[in-house]
Amino acid sequence: MWVMLQPGDAALVPSPSYPIHRYSPLLAGADVREMPFTTDGDFIGALRDGWEYSWPKPRVVVLSFPHNPTTACVDLDFMTEVVEFARERDVLLVHDFAYADLGFDGYQPPSILEVPGADEVAVELYSMTKSYSMAGWRVAFMVGHAPTIAALAKLKSYLDYGTFQPIQIAATVALNEAPEHPREVCAIYEARRNALCSGLERIGWSVEPPRGSMFVWAPIPEPYLGMGSVEFASHLVREADVAVSPGVGFGPGGEGYVRFALIENEQRITQAVRTLRGCLDWLS
Numbered sequence: 041m042w043v044m045l046q047p048g049d050a051a052l053v054p055s056p057s058y059p060i061h062r063y064s065p066l067l068a069g070a071d072v073r074e075m076p077f078t079t080d081g082d083f084i085g086a087l088r089d090g091w092e093y094s095w096p097k098p099r100v101v102v103l104s105f106p107h108n109p110t111t112a113c114v115d116l117d118f119m120t121e122v123v124e125f126a127r128e129r130d131v132l133l134v135h136d137f138a139y140a141d142l143g144f145d146g147y148q149p150p151s152i153l154e155v156p157g158a159d160e161v162a163v164e165l166y167s168m169t170k171s172y173s174m175a176g177w178r179v180a181f182m183v184g185h186a187p188t189i190a191a192l193a194k195l196k197s198y199l200d201y202g203t204f205q206p207i208q209i210a211a212t213v214a215l216n217e218a219p220e221h222p223r224e225v226c227a228i229y230e231a232r233r234n235a236l237c238s239g240l241e242r243i244g245w246s247v248e249p250p251r252g253s254m255f256v257w258a259p260i261p262e263p264y265l266g267m268g269s270v271e272f273a274s275h276l277v278r279e280a281d282v283a284v285s286p287g288v289g290f291g292p293g294g295e296g297y298v299r300f301a302l303i304e305n306e307q308r309i310t311q312a313v314r315t316l317r318g319c320l321d322w323l324s
């Protein structure tokens with residue numbers, strides 16, 4: 041964002057969203073305008089309205105599908121419409137493609153760069169954090185709109201020397217020699233999703249099984265809704281030893297939900313569902 045925005049500019053960001061998507065424009069001294077990503081899935085409508093009602097007109101739109109935290113997924117037609125939208129308004133799209141490889145049931149998340157000409161209005165980020173389970177290694181890359189990439193390369197050359205070389209070499213070897221690894225990682229998350237969603241269904245907590253990402257975005261069951269997501273999440277930690285993220289931590293648009301992360305194996309997930317059943321005594 042430091043190479044795209046300056047004080048006086050604005051970025052349009054989904055609400056709820058991965059926290060840095062909202063804070064990075066602020067770190068660049070710019071303002072944030074929000075577009076609500078509700079479960080009705082009308083993201084184009086949200087984008088158009090967000091644009092319409094924003095002042096100053098946003099110079100940057102942040103997108104990320106499969107979406108953290110809502111797990112919303114889109115198809116190539118959506119990406120095509122968004123690119124068209126950006127072209128008409130001379131706006132830059134930033135697509136964080138952190139869950140590029142995590143699509144379930146045969147669903148393949150589209151890259152925005154599949155849209156012809158998208159590199160004139162969009163950059164896309166790919167990270168090895170999820171696809172190669174390399175969280176914290178800080179290996180990622182950005183592709184697309186050439187002037188933005190050049191500006192980032194220049195900024196980075198002042199900020200740091202790059203990642204510790206053995207890590208760069210490990211990443212290069214992984215990309216060259218294990219291109220199938222993300223599929224294995226994806227199958228693991230898919231099996232965990234199945235275990236969690238079917239388990240929650242069994243105890244009377246109905247959730248939409250995600251088509252991608254490594255999360256389950258769960259509406260707080262009706263009897264507990266009044267608690268709010270922070271208090272409800274605290275309740276689950278205290279009473280069931282299950283940690284979830286309160287939806288409101290992803291912005292006001294996340295209230296009413298909690299986010300499960302699929303970071304435990306199936307056996308531990310099944311165990312967690314059992315303890316949840318014990319503590320959610322108001323569920324039918």
Ligand SMILES: Cc1ncc(COP(=O)(O)O)c(C=O)c1O
Pocket residue numbers: 058104108136138167168169175176178179180
């Ligand atoms: C949308 C999104 N982008 C980026 C990341 C992190 O990527 P990295 O480890 O490359 O900073 C995450 C991880 O939670 C994420 O959910």
